[in-house]
Amino acid sequence: MSMAAQTFxxxxxxxxxxxxxxxxxxxxxxxxxxTIVGASLTDGLMIEFPPxxxxxxxxxxxxxxQDLVDGLLMSLxxxxxxxxxxxxxxxxxxxxxxxxxxxxxxxxxxGMTLPLLVPELLTAVGLLFFLYKIELGKTVTGLQFGHxxxxxxxxxxxxxxxxxxxxPSLEEASASLGATGWQTFRLVILPLVMPGLAMGAIFAFINxxxxxxxxxxxxxxxxxxxxLALFDFLTYEFKPTAAAAxxxxxxxxxxxxxxxxxxxxxxxxx
Numbered sequence: 521m522s523m524a525a526q527t528f529x530x531x532x533x534x535x536x537x538x539x540x541x542x543x544x545x546x547x548x549x550x551x552x553x554x555t556i557v558g559a560s561l562t563d564g565l566m567i568e569f570p571p572x573x574x575x576x577x578x579x580x581x582x583x584x585x586q587d588l589v590d591g592l593l594m595s596l597x598x599x600x601x602x603x604x605x606x607x608x609x610x611x612x613x614x615x616x617x618x619x620x621x622x623x624x625x626x627x628x629x630x631g632m633t634l635p636l637l638v639p640e641l642l643t644a645v646g647l648l649f650f651l652y653k654i655e656l657g658k659t660v661t662g663l664q665f666g667h668x669x670x671x672x673x674x675x676x677x678x679x680x681x682x683x684x685x686x687x688p689s690l691e692e693a694s695a696s697l698g699a700t701g702w703q704t705f706r707l708v709i710l711p712l713v714m715p716g717l718a719m720g721a722i723f724a725f726i727n728x729x730x731x732x733x734x735x736x737x738x739x740x741x742x743x744x745x746x747x748l749a750l751f752d753f754l755t756y757e758f759k760p761t762a763a764a765a766x767x768x769x770x771x772x773x774x775x776x777x778x779x780x781x782x783x784x785x786x787x788x789x790x
Contacts, residue, residue, distance in 0.1 A: 561574050578760040582768070587749050588749050588765060591749030594660075595728075602671050603722070606671050606674075606676075607717055609672065610676040613680075614676060632672075632680075635673050644666065651738065662738050666735075667728040667731055670727065670731055675721060675723060682712070691708065694707075729772065730769070735748055
């Protein structure tokens with residue numbers, strides 16, 4: 521056997537190994553999703569997979585439970601506000617960071633992503649004490665601040681990555697043609713970074729929707745987000761209603777990605 525044939529055979533084996541690894545990874549990631557969706561459609565009285573018959577009764581029960589519906593509405597409201605605020609502030613931070621260089625730029629990037637590096641529990645405890653100091657402890661506003669803080673790095677990373685893809689020569693050309701800074705941002709930069717901005721907002725929303733520890737410590741009196749309401753539900757009941765709630769969360773995430781695909785295209789967002 522020639523050296524070229526041996527090399528080709530070895531490369532083919534490596535490619536096959538990578539393909540098998542990727543397929544196994546996708547299966548590992550998708551099996552829990554398929555299981556929980558299937559369990560939400562069961563006609564039985566317990567969470568089980570494969571489902572015992574097919575029924576939408578547990579979705580009906582979910583929307584009949586006022587505590588779960590209230591949790592869903594609170595999570596949607598907080599998530600939507602978080603997405604708008606974090607994407608706006610992250611865009612301004614990314615523009616500010618673009619003007620920095622060297623060590624200062626690295627420190628700035630670290631500061632913007634610091635909430636990802638600090639354990640969420642420590643951040644939640646610190647926020648709880650701080651919010652009580654400013655008389656916002658156990659309020660919806662305080663909870664909103666916590667969600668914005670924890671979701672900000674996701675929006676910032678996405679937007680700053682998109683902003684780095686914009687050639688500086690475009691800004692120079694825009695300025696040379698007489699455009700103001702605001703006109704350059706609105707007509708040149710913003711359309712180019714819109715995919716990253718949209719994806720950052722979606723990431724922030726999904727992260728906010730799923731936050732548990734922050735929500736547990738900062739939740740307002742008498743109010744729950746969906747993860748907290750779902751945990752309370754599972755403490756006393758183990759019905760497929762919980763699987764239906766989880767499926768609704770999955771559908772919201774898929775809907776967010778589909779929205780990005782429709783508005784700007786996933787190929788441009790990554």
